[in-house]
Amino acid sequence: MRAVHAAETAPTLHPWPVHAQELRVRAGRHLAVDGLDLSLKAGVHGVLGPNGAGKTTLMRALSTVVKPAGGALTLLGAQVGGRADLRAVRRQLGYLPQQFGFYPRFTVRDFVAYMAWLKEMPKAATPDAVQRAIDRVGLATKADAKMKTLSGGMLRRAGIAQAIVNDPELLLLDEPTVGLDPEQRLDFRDLLRDLGADSCVLVSTHLVEDVAAACTDVILMNEGRLLFQGTPDDLIACGEQGDAGDSPAERGYSALLRQHRSNG
Numbered sequence: 001m002r003a004v005h006a007a008e009t010a011p012t013l014h015p016w017p018v019h020a021q022e023l024r025v026r027a028g029r030h031l032a033v034d035g036l037d038l039s040l041k042a043g044v045h046g047v048l049g050p051n052g053a054g055k056t057t058l059m060r061a062l063s064t065v066v067k068p069a070g071g072a073l074t075l076l077g078a079q080v081g082g083r084a085d086l087r088a089v090r091r092q093l094g095y096l097p098q099q100f101g102f103y104p105r106f107t108v109r110d111f112v113a114y115m116a117w118l119k120e121m122p123k124a125a126t127p128d129a130v131q132r133a134i135d136r137v138g139l140a141t142k143a144d145a146k147m148k149t150l151s152g153g154m155l156r157r158a159g160i161a162q163a164i165v166n167d168p169e170l171l172l173l174d175e176p177t178v179g180l181d182p183e184q185r186l187d188f189r190d191l192l193r194d195l196g197a198d199s200c201v202l203v204s205t206h207l208v209e210d211v212a213a214a215c216t217d218v219i220l221m222n223e224g225r226l227l228f229q230g231t232p233d234d235l236i237a238c239g240e241q242g243d244a245g246d247s248p249a250e251r252g253y254s255a256l257l258r259q260h261r262s263n264g
């Protein structure tokens, strides 16, 4: 493995960490992202959309796990696609997939440290970074427990810890609150706000309330395209009394989908 120079791991903040134009991404044979235009700055961007809207497929493309089938995608200043060398981008990425694998006999600390190693973090900085990530997700008391002994919510928090261990400039969290108890969800909202202060964070979720409470920006996807992008207040302003939902944000979400379907 080639040695990594300090300059390569130094943070370089990009004004638009994500820039997609007419992006198309396949899931199997299906074009699950189909002509998406999206530009994102630092902040917390909540990705909403009905089942099958293409949220997970978008996350997979932004994590560089799948290559775009068409259009243009620039991540942290680097063009993605073809034979582009994505090593520098991947070092600055954090990704929590909807389903993630792990070695069941690894401890939480081993699991997070292994990710730090994959991200080519400097060896000397790794133990402190691992401890900090574990502390930030509230798993300090489980740091030396084996992964196979964790509850579903604890596993998800270990997954979040591995995603943030390298202080990524671009952080992708696919349904991070699944399995978290109400108290943990509130703590997670605080963590999100903190992370979004200087990183670009994308959080895909079905919990419209989490987005309204913790995101600076709302992205609504439908059928592989961007239907709406705005602040939580903009989303709320779209709702009307008769729309489906238990809260103003949920009514805004329903109203946007209803309007789109009646126009289509």
Ligand SMILES: Nc1ncnc2c1ncn2[C@@H]1O[C@H](COP(=O)(O)OP(=O)(O)OP(=O)(O)O)[C@@H](O)[C@H]1O
Residues within 6 Å of the ligand: 027, 028, 029, 030, 031, 032, 049, 050, 051, 052, 053, 054, 055, 056, 057, 058
């Ligand atoms: N491997 C695959 N082969 C074929 N079609 C797929 C595959 N994976 C996903 N799809 C289809 O692509 C579309 C988008 O899927 P995706 O998982 O990105 O949506 P999503 O918005 O994340 O949905 P959810 O809210 O249910 O998680 C869906 O219609 C899905 O059926």
